[in-house]
Amino acid sequence: MADKYKIIGPLYDFLSTIYSGRQIHKCKIAMNDGLKTDDKILFAGVGHGKDAIDAAEKGLKVTVVDLSATMLKNLEKNIKGKQFKHPIRLVHSDILKFDETEEYDQVVANFFLNVFPEDFMVTVMKHLTTLVKPEGSFVVGDFHYPKGNIFTRAFQNAYWYVAVFIFTVFAKNAFHKIYNYPKHMESLGLKVEKTESFNVLFVPSLWSIKAVRKQQNKPQQVDAA
Numbered sequence: 001m002a003d004k005y006k007i008i009g010p011l012y013d014f015l016s017t018i019y020s021g022r023q024i025h026k027c028k029i030a031m032n033d034g035l036k037t038d039d040k041i042l043f044a045g046v047g048h049g050k051d052a053i054d055a056a057e058k059g060l061k062v063t064v065v066d067l068s069a070t071m072l073k074n075l076e077k078n079i080k081g082k083q084f085k086h087p088i089r090l091v092h093s094d095i096l097k098f099d100e101t102e103e104y105d106q107v108v109a110n111f112f113l114n115v116f117p118e119d120f121m122v123t124v125m126k127h128l129t130t131l132v133k134p135e136g137s138f139v140v141g142d143f144h145y146p147k148g149n150i151f152t153r154a155f156q157n158a159y160w161y162v163a164v165f166i167f168t169v170f171a172k173n174a175f176h177k178i179y180n181y182p183k184h185m186e187s188l189g190l191k192v193e194k195t196e197s198f199n200v201l202f203v204p205s206l207w208s209i210k211a212v213r214k215q216q217n218k219p220q221q222v223d224a225a
């Protein structure tokens with residue numbers, strides 16, 4: 001399959017710094033705290049993986065999955081020479097073919113789900129939640145859903161549409177409105193536990209959302225009379 005990130009991939013981190021200062025990076029690592037050393041964390045559609053490196057530096061067992069060889073090559077460059085308690089495990093795969101069910105304390109989708117059209121995004125989100133252990137968490141870092149007065153919402157929309165336009169042209173990502181991730185998470189049975197917003201020019205333009213996968217109710221044992 002053609003690598004859609006061949007052209008824009010090498011520039012990805014540079015563009016994200018130009019576009020947000022350090023805000024995109026802060027958004028991506030916001031929920032790495034709160035896990036214990038040796039906990040297992042998965043980064044889906046990891047890209048250059050500065051968020052995964054931050055997690056590995058915190059002693060977590062990190063697995064990353066990405067479909068793009070270009071993106072994974074950049075991640076390998078970023079890892080080079082670094083020592084972690086647990087080496088980062090790199091998987092070159094379509095996330096839908098990655099089926100380590102209920103293996104992870106936390107599954108992270110940073111700026112990943114927005115590459116898909118909405119119906120398919122929900123399919124991918126649903127799949128990602130199956131990889132989370134019961135009581136584990138699922139994190140989405142992405143563009144902030146428009147909220148607030150008309151000027152705030154206009155800025156949030158403009159900020160998103162400039163980015164999605166560039167990625168539709170250069171990486172053939174889906175062109176769509178900003179997704180309401182908390183709503184989708186709740187409708188998949190997750191419980192949103194924490195959200196943190198990140199400002200660009202004083203406007204909340206990015207956010208990280210952490211939701212918990214509730215323990216499945218075990219069937220009640222009925223004692224024979």
Ligand SMILES: C[S@@+](CC[C@H](N)C(=O)[O-])C[C@H]1O[C@@H](n2cnc3c(N)ncnc32)[C@H](O)[C@@H]1O
Pocket residue numbers: 005028044045046047048049065066067068071093094095096109110111112115
């Ligand atoms: C917009 S980039 C985000 C990268 C990174 N998470 C970040 O926050 O900078 C989307 C990433 O998802 C990867 N990707 C797209 N479709 C995928 C799929 N079906 N399975 C795994 N990775 C995929 C792309 O190769 C790309 O690295």
